[in-house]
Amino acid sequence: MQPIVGRAWVYGDNVNTDVIFPGKYTYTVTERSEIARHALEDLDSTFAAGVQPGDVIVAGRNWGCGSSREQAATCLVYSGVGAVIAVSFSRIFFRNALNNGLPAIVCPPAVAAIRAGETVTVDLAGCTVHCASGVFTFPPLSEKVLEMIEAGGLVAYVKRRLGAVPGGATAGLA
Amino acid sequence: MGAQTFAQKALARAAGLPTVAVGQVVDARPDVILSHDNSAAIRRIWLEFGQARVLDPARLAITLDHAVPAPTTRHAQNHAEIRDFVREQGIRNFWEVGRGICHQVLSEEAVVLPGQTILGADSHTTHFGWLGAFGAGIGRSEVAVLWATGELWLRVPESLHIIVEGTWPLGVTAKDFALRLIGDLGADGGLYASVEFSGPAIQALSLESRMVLPNMMAEFGAKTAYIAPDDAVFAYLAPRWAARRRRLGEPVDEPLEEIMATFAAGALYPDPDASYAAVHRYDAARLEPYVACPHAVDKVVPVSALPHTPVQQAFLGTCTNGRLEDIAAAAQVVAGRRVAPGTRFLVIPASSQVLHEAVRLGYVTTLLEAGAVIGVPGCGPCMGNHMGIPAPGEVTISSANRNFRGRMGTADAEVYLASPAVVAASAVLGRIGDPREVTG
Numbered sequence: 001m002q003p004i005v006g007r008a009w010v011y012g013d014n015v016n017t018d019v020i021f022p023g024k025y026t027y028t029v030t031e032r033s034e035i036a037r038h039a040l041e042d043l044d045s046t047f048a049a050g051v052q053p054g055d056v057i058v059a060g061r062n063w064g065c066g067s068s069r070e071q072a073a074t075c076l077v078y079s080g081v082g083a084v085i086a087v088s089f090s091r092i093f094f095r096n097a098l099n100n101g102l103p104a105i106v107c108p109p110a111v112a113a114i115r116a117g118e119t120v121t122v123d124l125a126g127c128t129v130h131c132a133s134g135v136f137t138f139p140p141l142s143e144k145v146l147e148m149i150e151a152g153g154l155v156a157y158v159k160r161r162l163g164a165v166p167g168g169a170t171a172g173l174a
Numbered sequence: 175m176g177a178q179t180f181a182q183k184a185l186a187r188a189a190g191l192p193t194v195a196v197g198q199v200v201d202a203r204p205d206v207i208l209s210h211d212n213s214a215a216i217r218r219i220w221l222e223f224g225q226a227r228v229l230d231p232a233r234l235a236i237t238l239d240h241a242v243p244a245p246t247t248r249h250a251q252n253h254a255e256i257r258d259f260v261r262e263q264g265i266r267n268f269w270e271v272g273r274g275i276c277h278q279v280l281s282e283e284a285v286v287l288p289g290q291t292i293l294g295a296d297s298h299t300t301h302f303g304w305l306g307a308f309g310a311g312i313g314r315s316e317v318a319v320l321w322a323t324g325e326l327w328l329r330v331p332e333s334l335h336i337i338v339e340g341t342w343p344l345g346v347t348a349k350d351f352a353l354r355l356i357g358d359l360g361a362d363g364g365l366y367a368s369v370e371f372s373g374p375a376i377q378a379l380s381l382e383s384r385m386v387l388p389n390m391m392a393e394f395g396a397k398t399a400y401i402a403p404d405d406a407v408f409a410y411l412a413p414r415w416a417a418r419r420r421r422l423g424e425p426v427d428e429p430l431e432e433i434m435a436t437f438a439a440g441a442l443y444p445d446p447d448a449s450y451a452a453v454h455r456y457d458a459a460r461l462e463p464y465v466a467c468p469h470a471v472d473k474v475v476p477v478s479a480l481p482h483t484p485v486q487q488a489f490l491g492t493c494t495n496g497r498l499e500d501i502a503a504a505a506q507v508v509a510g511r512r513v514a515p516g517t518r519f520l521v522i523p524a525s526s527q528v529l530h531e532a533v534r535l536g537y538v539t540t541l542l543e544a545g546a547v548i549g550v551p552g553c554g555p556c557m558g559n560h561m562g563i564p565a566p567g568e569v570t571i572s573s574a575n576r577n578f579r580g581r582m583g584t585a586d587a588e589v590y591l592a593s594p595a596v597v598a599a600s601a602v603l604g605r606i607g608d609p610r611e612v613t614g
């Protein structure tokens with residue numbers, strides 16, 4: 001698994017799904033590039049235009065609280081975000097992120113250390129975050145989750161398993 | 175294995191296992207899979223699996239509610255796609271535009287029963303804890319996977335025990351308690367947890383008030399929430415369940431008492447010595463009306479702490495507080511009074527049954543005479559789709575569950591959350607106020 005390398009976009013606690021991807025777009029905006037254009041619209045108006053592939057979001061507690069809307073995760077994926085590192089995640093966002101192949105990493109010391117704009121490297125296989133002030137480790141994601149992320153997310157993973165074991169697949173996350 | 179919480183028992187049953195431990199990951203088979211206006215998007219994901227039929231159409235429940243009637247061509251197209259899917263897959267638990275909000279409709283139609291599991295592409299699926307079911311919100315891809323395979327992994331959560339004793343003061347509601355709890359412990363106070371309520375003040379709540387608590391627990395970070403089902407719950411569900419079965423052409427021969435007894439037998443209760451991650455006790459008598467301030471549901475203050483906050487819009491409705499008793503409470507506050515100049519009062523019943531009863535009992539007339547606007551049953555402006563979007567700079571007081579920036583469709587508008595009586599009082603006063611100020 002290739003390390004993720006990008007600049008850090010740093011945000012605070014309790015960032016909710018409505019500011020990550022506004023509810024008013026959920027039934028009408030369906031095209032990937034258009035979804036990406038609205039990413040973090042009501043949180044940071046500079047994000048959608050400035051984000052580069054591999055960039056990393058660094059957040060406080062309860063990132064992604066609120067709605068179950070999956071676009072809160074996919075708008076970041078379509079924007080090229082490589083990973084989200086947070087103190088904690090809301091549970092539905094956490095599932096949606098991993099299901100869409102977006103690593104959601106719980107690592108409070110890295111969050112405390114990383115400054116906006118600095119370059120961050122996330123090594124999923126080695127469970128480490130590298131930044132200007134040091135190297136921090138995080139608890140490993142389960143084998144199954146890593147397998148799913150590598151497969152490109154839940155749908156791709158289940159597709160593969162449905163093909164292999166017709167009618168017998170299960171998938172998902174805690 | 176030792177004593178079990180509700181969540182352990184419910185997930186053991188859903189996974190077909192004798193017992194499960196906290197932290198264990200299980201393959202759960204939910205009894206009901208909920209989706210709404212997002213069903214067209216879920217269908218597009220499901221199509222990738224190459225199946226001609228969903229695994230078990232009887233377990234799907236779909237309600238058109240989030241943007242109804244369709245405000246734009248795009249929304250209308252979205253609904254049309256869902257109707258096609260419903261027809262082609264033979265989904266019988268389907269409710270059209272105007273029937274009401276998914277959580278309310280599935281409750282009224284007794285689609286979910288005590289002890290069952292419902293997973294939904296809606297964060298407020300925790301709602302079904304009011305009847306003793308395990309309800310949890312999941313993402314669209316996960317619902318697509320459930321349509322295809324019928325199973326999804328779930329981690330067995332830790333449980334929090336919330337005990338409420340004492341009696342409720344006049345004018346203090348379940349909504350006030352939910353706001354107080356979230357204000358005290360934070361929007362992540364129940365993160366990943368099953369929030370299990372008990373105590374005399376909880377059992378004393380009407381069924382409609384019980385619905386408020388598990389619904390609001392989505393704002394507490396909870397995975398699921400639970401109130402022990404009693405005879406009132408079984409008596410509510412039995413005739414509704416029988417009526418739906420008959421409408422679907424399935425004969426129901428048992429008398430209602432027998433149906434109630436079957437529901438009671440299926441109910442799950444935590445063991446008295448079950449272990450909880452934390453226990454929190456409240457005395458209902460010491461609560462008062464509360465308000466959550468913009469833009470966070472845990473920025474909670476007593477209504478008395480906001481002496482001068484003008485409101486341009488008061489919104490009564492949603493799956494949290496759009497039921498008959500909520501409309502009754504509002505009608506009582508505004509009876510013989512007028513909505514303040516410069517303020518709009520928007521009332522959207524949570525379902526067609528609620529609207530019908532509110533008409534029959536005269537509440538709608540009272541509200542109209544006071545100058546309120548009555549909307550089509552559904553989510554209305556709750557998530558910013560249509561029918562009551564505030565202008566920039568405006569302040570709304572709402573009976574909904576969420577006041578995030580932009581939630582109602584306008585980023586630079588402010589939303590305060592409160593009980594129906596506080597919303598109605600604010601409509602009359604033109605500023606945030608206590609109903610006791612209005613009715614004396």
Ligand code: SF4
Pocket residue numbers: 240275276277296298492493494552553556557574575
């Ligand atoms: S009323 Fe609001 S919170 Fe409830 S289901 Fe509709 S949009 Fe969601």
